[in-house]
Amino acid sequence: MSAGAAIDGIVFDKDGTLFDFHTTWADWTNDLLMHLAGVYGGDAAVLARAIDFDLRACRFLPTSPMIGASNREGAKTLAAALPGASSDEIEDHMRRTSAAAPLQPATPLVPFLSGLAGRGLKIGLVTNDSDHGARAHLTSAGVLEHFDFVAGYDTGHGFKPTPGPLLAFARQHGLDPARCVMVGDSTHDLRAGRAAGMWTLGVLTGIADAAELSPLSDKVLPDIGHIPAWLDR
Known part of the structure; x- marks a missing residue:
C-alpha cells in the first residue's frame, strides 16, 4: 500500500513531536516545582x-x-504530594505559565508544514496541553495558521489516549480515519491513533525510545522532518 496515496490528513502531537520535549519543558517544570x-x-x-x-x-x-x-x-499528581494544595489552583497556574514555555522546534516548522499543505493534506494538532497553551505555542512559533484543526485536552473532545479528538479532526474535514496518520512521541499518542483507526508514526524527539514506540507504530522516525520521505515511498 502506498502511504503517499493513502494519506489525506495528518495529526501531530505538540510536545516532544513538533517541539523537542526536554528543551521545551525541563526548565519550566523546575520553576513550577520551586x-x-x-x-x-x-x-x-x-x-x-x-x-x-x-x-x-x-x-x-x-x-x-x-x-x-x-x-x-x-496537577492532581502534584497536589497529592502537597497536603492542603488545590489541584484546581495548580492546574490554573500550569495553564497560565505553560503558554510562555520556551520552544525548540524539532525541524523548521514553516517550510515543513507548508510542504505538507502543498501535498493537499489537512493538518491537525491534538495535545494533552490546554487549548490555550497549544494556540499560544503555535502562535509564538508563527505556525498557528498552518493548522486546520487544534484541540487541547479541554476542548470537549476528550484527550489521548482516547481517540475522540483525532476522530473530531477527521469528522470536521470529512476524512476517512484510515486515510489519516497520527504522529507522536509517546505511547499515549500512538494508542490514540490506533484506536481511531489511523496510521501511526513515532518520533524520537520526546522521551520514549524506538523499542517502546515500535509496537504501536507503522514506522518510527528520528523526527518529523523525515515524514515527507515516508510519504514519498
Whole structure:
C-alpha cells in the first residue's frame, strides 16, 4: 500500500513531536516545582520524586507520569504530594505559565508544514496541553495558521489516549480515519491513533525510545522532518 496515496490528513502531537520535549519543558517544570514548594510550604525534592523528575539534571525520567499527561492529570499528581494544595489552583497556574514555555522546534516548522499543505493534506494538532497553551505555542512559533484543526485536552473532545479528538479532526474535514496518520512521541499518542483507526508514526524527539514506540507504530522516525520521505515511498 502506498502511504503517499493513502494519506489525506495528518495529526501531530505538540510536545516532544513538533517541539523537542526536554528543551521545551525541563526548565519550566523546575520553576513550577520551586513555585509550588514556596506557595504551599512543600519540598521541591518530594514533588520531583512524585513526577519522576531529576532536579539535579533538570530532566524528566522516562517513567514520569507527566509525559503525555494533561494539565489536569499533572496537577492532581502534584497536589497529592502537597497536603492542603488545590489541584484546581495548580492546574490554573500550569495553564497560565505553560503558554510562555520556551520552544525548540524539532525541524523548521514553516517550510515543513507548508510542504505538507502543498501535498493537499489537512493538518491537525491534538495535545494533552490546554487549548490555550497549544494556540499560544503555535502562535509564538508563527505556525498557528498552518493548522486546520487544534484541540487541547479541554476542548470537549476528550484527550489521548482516547481517540475522540483525532476522530473530531477527521469528522470536521470529512476524512476517512484510515486515510489519516497520527504522529507522536509517546505511547499515549500512538494508542490514540490506533484506536481511531489511523496510521501511526513515532518520533524520537520526546522521551520514549524506538523499542517502546515500535509496537504501536507503522514506522518510527528520528523526527518529523523525515515524514515527507515516508510519504514519498
